Amino acid sequence: MSEKPDSKRRDFLQLSTISIGAVGTAAFIWPFLKSMNPAEDTLALGTTEVDISLIEEGQSITVKWRGKPVFIRKRTKDEIDEAKKVNIADLKDPEEDINRVKKDEWLVLVGVCTHLGCVPLGQKLTDSKGAYNGWYCPCHGSHYDTSGRIRKGPAPENLAVPPYSFLNDTTIKIG
Amino acid sequence: MSGNSEPRKYKNPVLNWIEFRLPIISYFQKEYGEYPMPKNCNYFWSFGALATITLITMIVSGIFLAMNYTPHTEMAFDSVERIMRDVNYGWLLRYIHSNGASFFFIIVFIHIVRAMYYGSYKYPRELNWILGVFIFLLMMATSFLGYTLPWGQMSYWGATVITNLFSAIPIVGEGLKTWLLGDYTVGNATLNRFFALHYVLPFVIFGVVGLHVAAVHVHGSNNPAGIDIRSKNDTVNFFPYMLIKDTIAVCVFGVLISAVIFFGPNLMAEVDNYIPADPLVTPAHIVPNWYLAPFYAILRAVPDKLGGVLLMFGAIAILFVLPWLDTSKVRSCNFRPMYKWFMMLFFVNFFVLGYVGMLPAEGLYLLIARIGLVYYFGFFLIITPFIGWIEKPKTLPLSISDVYLGGGKESPSPVSQKEIH
Ligand code: HEM
Ligand code: FES
Numbered sequence: 001m002s003e004k005p006d007s008k009r010r011d012f013l014q015l016s017t018i019s020i021g022a023v024g025t026a027a028f029i030w031p032f033l034k035s036m037n038p039a040e041d042t043l044a045l046g047t048t049e050v051d052i053s054l055i056e057e058g059q060s061i062t063v064k065w066r067g068k069p070v071f072i073r074k075r076t077k078d079e080i081d082e083a084k085k086v087n088i089a090d091l092k093d094p095e096e097d098i099n100r101v102k103k104d105e106w107l108v109l110v111g112v113c114t115h116l117g118c119v120p121l122g123q124k125l126t127d128s129k130g131a132y133n134g135w136y137c138p139c140h141g142s143h144y145d146t147s148g149r150i151r152k153g154p155a156p157e158n159l160a161v162p163p164y165s166f167l168n169d170t171t172i173k174i175g
Numbered sequence: 176m177s178g179n180s181e182p183r184k185y186k187n188p189v190l191n192w193i194e195f196r197l198p199i200i201s202y203f204q205k206e207y208g209e210y211p212m213p214k215n216c217n218y219f220w221s222f223g224a225l226a227t228i229t230l231i232t233m234i235v236s237g238i239f240l241a242m243n244y245t246p247h248t249e250m251a252f253d254s255v256e257r258i259m260r261d262v263n264y265g266w267l268l269r270y271i272h273s274n275g276a277s278f279f280f281i282i283v284f285i286h287i288v289r290a291m292y293y294g295s296y297k298y299p300r301e302l303n304w305i306l307g308v309f310i311f312l313l314m315m316a317t318s319f320l321g322y323t324l325p326w327g328q329m330s331y332w333g334a335t336v337i338t339n340l341f342s343a344i345p346i347v348g349e350g351l352k353t354w355l356l357g358d359y360t361v362g363n364a365t366l367n368r369f370f371a372l373h374y375v376l377p378f379v380i381f382g383v384v385g386l387h388v389a390a391v392h393v394h395g396s397n398n399p400a401g402i403d404i405r406s407k408n409d410t411v412n413f414f415p416y417m418l419i420k421d422t423i424a425v426c427v428f429g430v431l432i433s434a435v436i437f438f439g440p441n442l443m444a445e446v447d448n449y450i451p452a453d454p455l456v457t458p459a460h461i462v463p464n465w466y467l468a469p470f471y472a473i474l475r476a477v478p479d480k481l482g483g484v485l486l487m488f489g490a491i492a493i494l495f496v497l498p499w500l501d502t503s504k505v506r507s508c509n510f511r512p513m514y515k516w517f518m519m520l521f522f523v524n525f526f527v528l529g530y531v532g533m534l535p536a537e538g539l540y541l542l543i544a545r546i547g548l549v550y551y552f553g554f555f556l557i558i559t560p561f562i563g564w565i566e567k568p569k570t571l572p573l574s575i576s577d578v579y580l581g582g583g584k585e586s587p588s589p590v591s592q593k594e595i596h
Contacts, residue, residue: 035262036354036355036357037357038357038358038359038364039357040310042358042359062455064455066359066360067358067359067360068359069454079483080350097321111455115338115339115480116335116340116458116480117335117336117429117457118332118461119334119457138457138459138460139336139457139461140475140536141536141537154478154479154480155480
């Protein structure tokens with residue numbers, strides 16, 4: 001029982017059994033954990049096409065994409081100027097307006113506050129637009145500007161720009 | 176617990192037959208019959224029994240609700256309304272369950288206050304305390320999951336805000352959140368799994384409660400004087416004395432909860448949760464369940480996303496190490512002239528945090544939340560170790576019986592108590 005060579009052999013056998021057992025257990029757990037990630041059909045709900053011909057200057061609409069609200073705003077001249085003249089160095093999440101739009105008058109944003117996921121106010125004409133004339137999140141008080149950039153409050157990032165393209169002058173495809 | 180000792184003999188042949196094969200009869204006799212309770216325990220010691228009964232009530236009412244509930248985004252709200260309007264006594268089941276959750280937390284808060292004030296968390300009951308904090312965590316998770324199920328506006332947006340907390344974790348956060356939700360937003364996959372977990376967690380809690388009670392029974396219960404049991408003179412048997420006392424507590428509790436269930440069933444509910452969930456519109460003011468509000472206040476008091484999340488979870492995690500932060504050997508605050516007042520202030524502070532946690536996080540409320548946050552952590556990390564070093568405790572009574580003879584500085588209790596024994 002206690003001779004040296006024997007115990008070495010045993011250590012080896014014990015260790016290799018435990019390792020194989022551990023690998024096996026991990027391989028067994030993996031599919032269970034993976035099953036909790038978004039399913040194929042959830043991933044497939046990828047794109048939404050939107051007709052934007054009826055949106056007037058200064059108006060916004062909200063559409064649903066992947067279960068999330070997407071804001072589409074046709075910006076006024078003033079709003080565009082306001083977004084452009086901001087000094088980038090002052091921003092929490094520095095980004096030029098030009099890199100956030102494809103055409104100056106069309107601003108397309110995921111309408112989900114980057115703090116804890118509320119939908120910011122500012123889509124309806126009667127809504128509060130916050131201190132920077134864009135959107136205001138009432139949950140914990142984040143203010144976004146006319147480019148959807150975070151200016152004040154706890155949110156760490158600008159409102160996200162979803163992947164989108166102009167199919168023609170009056171239709172946008174999101175996703 | 177009886178292990179290798181002689182099996183007990185019972186007159187009843189059936190009991191005897193069972194006992195010989197599985198010594199469960201003697202186990203219950205020892206742990207819930209003869210179990211010696213310190214005779215000076217006050218009604219604060221009934222809240223463990225109350226919590227157990229409430230847990231059972233939650234499980235029973237939950238199972239019957241589940242028979243009529245549908246965990247699907249298109250049907251969940253309507254199925255709950257059907258429970259309220261059409262299912263026989265469905266309204267009662269639901270009001271028992273929703274108010275039961277609130278009362279469960281009231282009871283457990285008082286139970287924790289008891290443990291803190293009388294120093295029950297100290298040697299040799301640290302593991303008992305740790306299991307208790309663990310139960311508290313599981314309870315918060317369970318009721319958060321349950322609150323999602325009616326699929327009203329508060330359900331939806333509460334779930335959104337809380338699951339988004341995980342996205343604050345660097346690098347893995349966003350992926351972790353998606354994994355928890357099973358979707359990019361709170362959706363049908365989320366509702367389904369929340370229901371599955373909400374169903375099973377209470378049974379896990381039940382198991383941990385078993386360990387929690389077993390752990391306290393090893394060295395016996397603490398008591399208002401915070402001193403050890405010295406002799407049989409210091410105790411009364413659980414049966415019948417404590418059982419009767421706990422039964423009285425249960426009766427009073429029954430009256431209180433019935434008053435709420437029948438006369439104010441929505442007092443502790445949010446009206447917005449009677450509006451079906453709308454993923455495109457956030458309510459103007461998201462309010463957590465009142466029992467999560469103190470922690471929510473801490474979250475919002477910090478102007479940084481990750482910092483807020485860390486401090487919120489830290490506020491709970493710090494409870495785990497309380498036994499090692501307290502440097503005083505004296506358990507009961509009755510004999511700790513300085514710490515007693517800081518402890519009271521801690522309870523008041525926690526209440527205030529809860530209050531501002533339900534109000535918008537701006538102006539004065541935000542300032543109060545920040546002060547409350549500082550005191551919360553200051554109490555654990557600075558005051559508790561420091562007072563233990565500098566405080567001069569009052570003289571402890573020699574034994575629990577001595578309490579009734581005027582030992583220690585506590586005022587003597589009615590003589591009649593002494594004569595029970
Ligand atoms: C630790 C024990 C439990 C706690 C703290 C708890 C808490 C809650 C809460 C806070 C709600 C939301 C109530 C509302 O606003 O309507 C809820 C709903 C629900 N719970 Fe539980 N629960 C527990 C155990 C259970 C169990 C064991 C089941 C069994 C399946 C269950 C089934 C349900 C169902 C079906 C709903 C949705 C119906 C409704 O909203 O009334 N619960 N629970
Ligand atoms: S979710 Fe928008 S500020 Fe917190």
